[in-house]
């Protein structure tokens with residue numbers, strides 16, 4: 001039985017005060033021993049404050065990116081070792097916005113996944129196709145390639161414990177969410193790719209999220225699907241009320 005995981009991705013939104021206000025409102029409203037893992041993906045600037053503010057609570061903090069080296073002459077980058085040291089537990093990697101605007105490659109994602117795991121954190125590994133790829137019938141091959149490349153060289157145990165987020169690019173921030181059955185079909189491609197490379201046991205354990213215009217109103221449809229274990233949520237994770245409604249809908 002895979003534990004559902006709902007992760008908010010604030011992207012480049014909020015000030016430090018706004019971030020802390022959100023956390024204060026949300027952290028006390030998550031029941032102890034919740035049946036859902038609840039995660040907030042914050043800009044790097046607020047990670048320290050949010051990790052401190054959520055210490056000992058059920059709410060976990062995620063970074064939205066990191067570098068794959070722990071230290072060195074890499075101006076402007078954030079070390080996975082330093083992020084882990086703050087008490088941060090997850091890092092989102094390979095988001096389509098990072099791939100598009102910051103040229104993150106599958107090879108980078110793979111190196112980052114290894115560095116995140118080596119530092120005791122959990123990667124949330126994103127994959128997803130463009131509308132052109134979907135319309136050309138290329139989704140399956142594309143997702144298979146992204147997943148194989150991102151997870152290359154990891155052990156079965158490491159893969160079983162990470163999270164994959166399937167986010168069709170055309171559904172991100174557009175209000176045009178994928179149908180639940182289409183999303184499940186592609187999440188099955190992710191699971192099958194993992195089964196072929198790391199075995200059925202690993203594939204049964206790995207948690208796969210759907211992302212792309214998920215809201216409190218539609219999350220139940222996704223969660224009812226066999227291969228969907230949670231959601232990576234942008235816009236609807238920005239307000240405490242909406243984030244809590246997502247958790248409430250899943251529990």
Ligand SMILES: O=C[C@H](O)COP(=O)(O)O
Pocket residue numbers: 009095167171172173174175211212213214232233234235236
């Ligand atoms: O990481 C989250 C996704 O990009 C989804 O964003 P959205 O929920 O605003 O469509």
